[in-house]
């Protein structure tokens with residue numbers, strides 16, 4: 241497909257740009273903890289990659305994930321990235337005649353998986369200061385009925401950076417239960433949040449948490465994540481798995497090493513992330529561009545572009561020409577995508593400084609760009 245090739249070349253060009261500041265995909269570019277690097281090197285030197293991993297993940301990693309989430313009684317399934325946990329769940333539950341209900345903005349790929357399986361996707365708009373950019377239980381209640389197979393909540397929300405309170409999660413779980421829907425709580429960014437309640441802690445049945453090692457631990461290119469749920473659901477979802485030969489052995493060793501040093505590592509990462517956020521908020525505001533969700537509970541910020549009079553895509557392209565990757569709002573949402581750009585903050589401080597110094601110039605360059613190539 242031509243589109244798939246164009247998309248591939250777009251990312252290939254980025255990957256081969258020297259000194260690119262990756263600030264568009266919420267990845268983590270803080271230099272790895274030595275224990276994580278060492279675990280990978282040990283695994284490579286031992287030739288562990290010659291064999292397949294256990295199909296559900298190393299048992300030690302499965303239990304470390306459950307311990308870390310604080311959900312005794314639940315079980316973890318290791319997947320090739322959080323995205324494949326979500327694909328597996330959609331494959332198991334979405335079918336013609338059902339709905340997947342989520343927010344707008346949301347993370348778009350599970351919507352695609354549900355549609356591929358024949359389900360209808362219903363998105364509830366939340367880009368609204370009146371509700372503090374959050375889904376309300378009332379709005380969720382009026383969007384679900386007995387057709388609803390899946391409620392998909394991204395918390396902290398990517399791209400907005402809001403996070404839900406325990407009572408809100410309880411209310412969402414109760415609504416899911418009332419219509420017999422599965423609640424997926426996508427907790428990819430939970431380690432960047434101040435206070436977070438995984439749904440399994442308040443409603444351990446009929447709910448599932450999806451997780452990633454890409455963001456907090458910085459393993460995006462290694463493709464490792466997982467899901468956590470009651471054993472009955474783990475049985476159901478693993479029956480729908482296409483990753484029957486397991487996830488990367490090296491990635492799993494890195495994940496285990498990361499969990500073992502998590503408090504120390506995240507203290508350092510969050511400190512860097514906070515400094516970058518403060519700097520970027522100041523630069524955006526100085527350029528007359530508001531940051532509507534501050535503090536953000538994710539490792540990213542959205543910056544509104546309306547005051548500039550130029551399209552987010554043009555600003556993204558102008559930044560790309562200077563070796564800085566940021567994201568256009570339309571990646572996340574057709575309805576609100578013309579309002580903002582998104583910038584990742586778990587990066588070396590020099591990258592954040594580069595972005596801040598460049599921002600007014602990107603806007604100026606953007607004014608002169610008539611032909612913005614396709615962005616993804």
Ligand SMILES: Cc1ncc(COP(=O)(O)O)c(C=O)c1O
Pocket residue numbers: 265266320321322323324347394398426428451452453454460464465
């Ligand atoms: C909300 C959300 N869920 C899941 C993922 C998937 O992460 P990965 O497949 O890298 O673990 C991402 C990645 O950007 C995300 O933003």
